[in-house]
Amino acid sequence: xxxxxxxxxxxxxxxxxxxxxxxxxxxxxxxxxxxxxxxxxxxxxxxxxxxxxxxxxxxxxxxxxxxxxxxxxxxxxxxxxxxxxxxxxxxxx
Amino acid sequence: xxxxxxxxxxxxxxxxxxxxxxxxxxxxxxxxxxxxxxxxxxxxxxxxxxxxxxxxxxxxxxxxxxxxxxxxxxxxxxxxxxxxxxxxxxxxx
Numbered sequence: 702x703x704x705x706x707x708x709x710x711x712x713x714x715x716x717x718x719x720x721x722x723x724x725x726x727x728x729x730x731x732x733x734x735x736x737x738x739x740x741x742x743x744x745x746x747x748x749x750x751x752x753x754x755x756x757x758x759x760x761x762x763x764x765x766x767x768x769x770x771x772x773x774x775x776x777x778x779x780x781x782x783x784x785x786x787x788x789x790x791x792x793x794x
Numbered sequence: 795x796x797x798x799x800x801x802x803x804x805x806x807x808x809x810x811x812x813x814x815x816x817x818x819x820x821x822x823x824x825x826x827x828x829x830x831x832x833x834x835x836x837x838x839x840x841x842x843x844x845x846x847x848x849x850x851x852x853x854x855x856x857x858x859x860x861x862x863x864x865x866x867x868x869x870x871x872x873x874x875x876x877x878x879x880x881x882x883x884x885x886x887x
Contacts, residue, residue, distance in 0.1 A: 744837055744838040744841055745835055748837055748878040748880060752862060752863070752864045752876075764862060767860040767861075768860075769841050769844060769845060769860065769882070770845070771849060783845075785838065785841040785842045785845050786841075787841060789862070
């Protein structure tokens with residue numbers, strides 16, 4: 702279970718930036734899996750990046766596990782608020 | 795396999811509107827599963843609605859299958875563009 706695995710954190714850049722990061726992550730290592738992690742509004746970008754990578758660039762990729770969850774964020778003005786999260790694992794066939 | 799199953803389409807309203815729709819969908823029928831379907835920017839709202847329903851209102855719910863995909867949309871000005879989609883199935887335990 703010590704198989705190499707990489708994580709790409711998805712933020713507010715356009716999906717194509719993360720597509721490049723995913724491809725680099727696969728080609729620059731022996732990783733069989735790359736996991737995309739995103740929260741809040743970036744969740745859509747994570748799905749876009751996964752789909753574009755798989756359909757346009759690495760057709761041998763499969764969608765593995767998809768996990769959704771909730772994270773508590775500390776707010777500067779005090780208190781917390783909840784934000785949704787997603788993890789999408791891409792697997793090289 | 796003729797088990798009753800309901801679909802809630804997620805659009806651009808606030809997540810809480812869809813939380814109400816999900817709860818109504820479960821309580822107004824014998825459905826064991828409710829599937830949320832969303833595309834584009836509404837994907838985040840779908841994850842929010844699933845998480846809020848499960849954590850605040852129906853703690854016996856489990857997240858079932860999550861499927862991501864791509865749909866071709868016909869544009870008014872001609873041609874097509876791709877949009878990402880998600881389907882999240884919630885299962886009553």
